[in-house]
Amino acid sequence: MSATEERPATGGASYEVGFEDLTEELPPTSLEVTGELPEWLSGGLVRVTPAQKDFGARSVSHWFDGAAMLHRFGISAGEVVYSNRFLDTGFRREAIASGGKSMQGFATDPCRTLFQRVQSVFRQPAADNTNVNLSRLGDEHIAMTETPLAICFDPETLATTGADTAAGALGQVTTAHPHHDPLRGELVNFTVQMGPKSRYRVYGRGGSDAQPREIATMPAQEPAYMHSFALTERYALLIENPLVVQPVRLIVGMTLKAESLISQYRWKPELGLRITALDRETGEVAGRWKCAPGFVFHTINAFDRDGEIVLDVCLYEDASIIDALTTERLLDDDATFQDTSAPRATRFELPLNGDEAISAVISDEIDFELPRINYRAHNARPYKYAYGNAASGAPFIKDIVKLDVETGEHLSWGAADHWAGEPVFVPAPDAQAEDDGVLLSVVLDAAAQRSYLLVLDARDLSELARAQAPHTVPFGFHGQFFSS
Numbered sequence: 330m331s332a333t334e335e336r337p338a339t340g341g342a343s344y345e346v347g348f349e350d351l352t353e354e355l356p357p358t359s360l361e362v363t364g365e366l367p368e369w370l371s372g373g374l375v376r377v378t379p380a381q382k383d384f385g386a387r388s389v390s391h392w393f394d395g396a397a398m399l400h401r402f403g404i405s406a407g408e409v410v411y412s413n414r415f416l417d418t419g420f421r422r423e424a425i426a427s428g429g430k431s432m433q434g435f436a437t438d439p440c441r442t443l444f445q446r447v448q449s450v451f452r453q454p455a456a457d458n459t460n461v462n463l464s465r466l467g468d469e470h471i472a473m474t475e476t477p478l479a480i481c482f483d484p485e486t487l488a489t490t491g492a493d494t495a496a497g498a499l500g501q502v503t504t505a506h507p508h509h510d511p512l513r514g515e516l517v518n519f520t521v522q523m524g525p526k527s528r529y530r531v532y533g534r535g536g537s538d539a540q541p542r543e544i545a546t547m548p549a550q551e552p553a554y555m556h557s558f559a560l561t562e563r564y565a566l567l568i569e570n571p572l573v574v575q576p577v578r579l580i581v582g583m584t585l586k587a588e589s590l591i592s593q594y595r596w597k598p599e600l601g602l603r604i605t606a607l608d609r610e611t612g613e614v615a616g617r618w619k620c621a622p623g624f625v626f627h628t629i630n631a632f633d634r635d636g637e638i639v640l641d642v643c644l645y646e647d648a649s650i651i652d653a654l655t656t657e658r659l660l661d662d663d664a665t666f667q668d669t670s671a672p673r674a675t676r677f678e679l680p681l682n683g684d685e686a687i688s689a690v691i692s693d694e695i696d697f698e699l700p701r702i703n704y705r706a707h708n709a710r711p712y713k714y715a716y717g718n719a720a721s722g723a724p725f726i727k728d729i730v731k732l733d734v735e736t737g738e739h740l741s742w743g744a745a746d747h748w749a750g751e752p753v754f755v756p757a758p759d760a761q762a763e764d765d766g767v768l769l770s771v772v773l774d775a776a777a778q779r780s781y782l783l784v785l786d787a788r789d790l791s792e793l794a795r796a797q798a799p800h801t802v803p804f805g806f807h808g809q810f811f812s813s
């Protein structure tokens with residue numbers, strides 16, 4: 330592969346509209362489609378986004394704090410239907426009832442708001458504003474955040490159907506990035522159990538009616554902030570950022586002193602980035618590596634290989650990205666992603682014989698975030714392609730990138746004033762090649778102030794079709810394609 334067409338520089342239209350509140354809920358609405366959708370593509374791309382920050386008397390000022398809304402692009406027989414609906418959460422109900430006063434305190438310090446979801450463990454309500462990611466859990470579909478309280482929804486109607494609280498007994502903090510175990514069929518995640526003897530607890534669940542099955546656990550003297558983790562067929566990999574908290578201090582600081590959670594975390598580069606491989610059969614620690622300090626939101630993939638583990642992540646030099654993601658910074662023309670270290674797709678080779686880890690940037694020509702892969706066929710297994718977003722020098726992510734993780738070669742798609750979100754890979758039926766499928770991304774056309782569903786051929790990032798939404802879909806993090 331080689332880099333594709335030269336992209337025009339960013340134009341003048343502002344992407345700020347992507348951070349504005351959306352309260353309009355639309356029933357299924359047919360969209361105009363240009364181009365040709367693959368005949369086989371049938372199902373719904375459902376994305377969850379923060380959508381409402383203003384509740385009248387008080388509003389929160391952080392992008393991450395908006396009340397969770399689902400958006401669905403239903404695709405069938407070459408046609409696209411759009412609908413959107415708020416999740417019916419305790420967070421939103423109380424925010425409406427109180428005019429936003431129930432959210433008091435979240436917005437005063439933009440830093441603390443990133444961890445509002447964690448904070449809410451200690452201060453009800455708000456633990457259920459599940460605006461980060463979606464998954465299947467057995468027959469259920471769940472929306473998640475970083476507290477172990479998921480909201481169930483109907484992937485067709487987007488109606489809220491219940492809550493899933495089973496993981497709550499395992500800890501106060503979790504990730505919104507569980508993994509489907511390709512061998513057992515379980516949904517695997519971990520929690521952080523905070524207390525005098527804090528622990529990480531990796532568990533699996535066979536379905537929404539199944540209790541968590543503990544897979545492995547390890548002590549966490551100073552628990553790290555971790556947004557995701559990785560699986561290989563044999564191991565679970567915890568990647569501890571050197572952004573850590575003393576649990577006792579955390580609980581005292583937040584409950585007695587009413588301080589924010591993030592202010593309790595400390596950047597301790599001397600700890601390095603610590604990676605631990607937990608054997609998923611025995612629960613034993615199979616390896617532990619201390620690497621140069623760095624910060625990871627998202628893992629890309631991992632797999633076992635002759636006496637070692639290969640782990641790919643989107644790696645920042647430090648945790649300054651957290652501050653860079655406050656709305657204040659995002660909307661400041663002078664403060665951009667360029668002020669902070671750009672995320673680089675980075676490969677760690679982790680020998681199981683006790684040797685040190687080796688790390689190498691996969692491509693230093695592009696930044697790379699919100700990674701996706703051909704998950705069904707390649708999660709926890711060897712793979713060649715990752716798809717993600719790049720800011721490419723713009724103040725926010727905007728382009729779609731396909732990265733060959735073996736060679737570092739890459740392709741990209743982008744257009745001036747068009748801001749693309751996470752590209753979700755959907756494999757073609759009977760696909761022979763890893764990249765035989767499409768990428769679905771919701772893109773903001775800032776000049777038109779409307780979003781559209783973009784469908785790219787994953788092989789060469791050529792555009793197959795787009796479908797114009799009736800309004801702007803607020804910027805969000807993650808979504809999933811649920812096949813019909």
Ligand code: CO
Nearest residue numbers: 556627806807
């Ligand atoms: Co994420």
